[in-house]
Amino acid sequence: MPWIDACATDDIETEDLIRFDHDGRTFAIYRSPDDEFFCTDGLCTHEQVHLADGLVMDYEIECPKHNATFDYRTGEAKRAPACVNLNTYPVRTEGGRVLIEV
Amino acid sequence: MTGIVIVGAGECGTRAALSAREAGFEGAITLFGQEGGMPYERPPLSKSDAGAVVRRAICTEDTLDKAGIEYRQNIAVTAISPETSRLSLSDGSDASYTRLLLATGASPRLLDCIGSEHAQVLRSYEDARAIFSKAVTGKSAVIIGAGLIGLELAASLRKLGMSACVLELGPRALGRAVPEILANRLVLRHRAEGVNFRFNCQIDAIASDHILLAGGECLPADLIIAAIGVTPETELARQAGLDCNNGICVDDQLRSSAPDIFAAGDCAALRRPDGTIQRFETWRNARDQGDLAGRNLAGAEARFSALPWFWSDQYDLGLQVVGDVSGAPSARRTISPDNDILFWLDADGRLIGAAGLGTGRSAAKDIALAERLIEAGVSSSSEVLSDCTHNLKFLLKCAKAA
Ligand SMILES: Cc1cc2nc3c(=O)[nH]c(=O)nc-3n(C[C@H](O)[C@H](O)[C@H](O)COP(=O)(O)OP(=O)(O)OC[C@H]3O[C@@H](n4cnc5c(N)ncnc54)[C@H](O)[C@@H]3O)c2cc1C
Numbered sequence: 295m296p297w298i299d300a301c302a303t304d305d306i307e308t309e310d311l312i313r314f315d316h317d318g319r320t321f322a323i324y325r326s327p328d329d330e331f332f333c334t335d336g337l338c339t340h341e342q343v344h345l346a347d348g349l350v351m352d353y354e355i356e357c358p359k360h361n362a363t364f365d366y367r368t369g370e371a372k373r374a375p376a377c378v379n380l381n382t383y384p385v386r387t388e389g390g391r392v393l394i395e396v
Numbered sequence: 397m398t399g400i401v402i403v404g405a406g407e408c409g410t411r412a413a414l415s416a417r418e419a420g421f422e423g424a425i426t427l428f429g430q431e432g433g434m435p436y437e438r439p440p441l442s443k444s445d446a447g448a449v450v451r452r453a454i455c456t457e458d459t460l461d462k463a464g465i466e467y468r469q470n471i472a473v474t475a476i477s478p479e480t481s482r483l484s485l486s487d488g489s490d491a492s493y494t495r496l497l498l499a500t501g502a503s504p505r506l507l508d509c510i511g512s513e514h515a516q517v518l519r520s521y522e523d524a525r526a527i528f529s530k531a532v533t534g535k536s537a538v539i540i541g542a543g544l545i546g547l548e549l550a551a552s553l554r555k556l557g558m559s560a561c562v563l564e565l566g567p568r569a570l571g572r573a574v575p576e577i578l579a580n581r582l583v584l585r586h587r588a589e590g591v592n593f594r595f596n597c598q599i600d601a602i603a604s605d606h607i608l609l610a611g612g613e614c615l616p617a618d619l620i621i622a623a624i625g626v627t628p629e630t631e632l633a634r635q636a637g638l639d640c641n642n643g644i645c646v647d648d649q650l651r652s653s654a655p656d657i658f659a660a661g662d663c664a665a666l667r668r669p670d671g672t673i674q675r676f677e678t679w680r681n682a683r684d685q686g687d688l689a690g691r692n693l694a695g696a697e698a699r700f701s702a703l704p705w706f707w708s709d710q711y712d713l714g715l716q717v718v719g720d721v722s723g724a725p726s727a728r729r730t731i732s733p734d735n736d737i738l739f740w741l742d743a744d745g746r747l748i749g750a751a752g753l754g755t756g757r758s759a760a761k762d763i764a765l766a767e768r769l770i771e772a773g774v775s776s777s778s779e780v781l782s783d784c785t786h787n788l789k790f791l792l793k794c795a796k797a798a
Pocket residue numbers: 403404405406407408409428429430431437438439440441442471472473474499500501502518519520545629632660661662663676677678679680682705706707708709
């Protein structure tokens with residue numbers, strides 16, 4: 295699968311996320327408290343709301359709609375109402391850019 | 397049958413069953429639901445603006461199977477005997493329990509005027525189907541009650557092309573739960589969408605196709621809905637001799653006045669350690685109390701301390717409220733012309749509540765942060781909270797570092 299240049303590392307604040315759209319699909323790209331980068335599907339598995347408006351605390355993203363939480367490193371659904379995990383995608387950084395394999 | 401028995405397969409009962417298993421309980425868990433089909437979420441029922449009513453399952457059959465939960469649908473528990481730990485069931489059989497949870501929810505309040513049976517209520521999937529099957533473009537709906545469900549219905553029915561008129565006994569909309577500034581913004585939006593409001597409006601009688609108001613005026617209507625609040629389902633508990641007071645009384649471990657019987661969700665009246673009694677009618681409370689009740693049924697002694705939190709969706713506006721928002725707000729943060737966050741501080745300057753209204757999910761992150769600031773007992777000031785340049789996450793980090 296191809297690596298896609300998604301954004302600059304500086305586009306995402308520490309312990310935050312941004313939305314990234316590519317080829318008709320939408321993703322969420324995260325920067326962890328220790329400045330690692332991760333990527334999941336963009337939409338919550340409960341009601342397909344975008345996670346980009348949600349809150350990142352440590353390694354969890356809280357959905358902005360009904361506060362389901364997911365571990366964005368593994369995609370694991372941690373709290374109801376979500377019961378289906380998020381897909382995750384490989385990420386690497388190169389020369390100040392964030393690349394995702396989707 | 398012994399082990400854990402749960403009465404009511406709504407949000408709270410279903411969550412409690414799963415949580416008891418997650419907590420490591422190894423005995424039998426039985427979930428009784430008088431409605432048929434898989435347990436489902438109620439909030440989408442009033443937000444059916446696409447026409448089709450959504451029946452969103454809380455979990456799959458497979459999830460219940462894997463957790464070893466026996467779900468007995470279409471069966472009501474008709475009596476409880478705390479002395480013998482036995483239950484009577486609507487199919488004529490009986491059952492016993494080691495520990496029992498009452499998660500019986502609430503039922504819509506009924507109007508007490510002549511012809512009140514002509515007003516539809518909304519609590520179940522079947523209710524929603526009955527209402528939305530009459531949602532025909534060009535026809536008229538009259539909604540009695542300007543509470544959250546009434547206003548969500550007004551928005552949904554307008555989007556489906558019905559005219560909508562909301563009648564409210566009180567002087568304003570959303571009187572009980574929503575701060576006035578935000579309630580007014582919502583009403584303005586409804587008016588811009590063509591919804592009519594009548595406040596201080598008293599109803600004399602209802603017929604199949606019209607409503608008679610106290611002044612003598614007659615309002616024709618193709619669809620009449622009463623959304624005037626709910627009463628907790630306490631009948632079973634009262635018959636069993638449990639203490640009830642606008643809900644089944646429970647302590648902060650969600651235990652009722654009878655040993656081995658717990659209550660949680662919309663039906664439970666929680667007595668706080670300071671003596672105040674609180675009953676919640678929100679989705680998240682049902683989830684959180686269900687979660688905690690499940691753990692305590694499994695043998696834990698956890699205490700309930702979650703903050704109240706709820707949301708509402710009307711048109712493209714999202715409302716979120718957390719904590720104690722009674723009285724006048726202490727600060728207002730205007731993030732954009734259509735996104736306001738209000739904050740409440742107590743006498744010592746500690747943050748105790750926040751409410752936000754904005755398009756889409758624009759208020760969500762600040763409310764999520766406010767919730768954590770409240771939990772952390774952080775003090776702030778009106779100046780800081782009103783000023784958008786003060787980042788709430790930064791405040792939280794500073795408080796945690798201190
Ligand atoms: C239309 C609508 C929209 C809503 N929207 C929102 C929203 O936007 N945000 C929000 O925060 N909250 C919302 N709520 C509130 C939220 O849905 C409730 O707080 C929540 O459903 C309460 O869950 P519960 O399990 O305590 O009770 P319930 O959901 O009422 O479940 C109780 C269940 O127990 C069953 N039962 C009762 N007695 C017996 C018996 N004797 N034997 C067997 N079964 C029994 C009932 O039939 C029912 O299925 C909404 C509610 C409605 C109706």
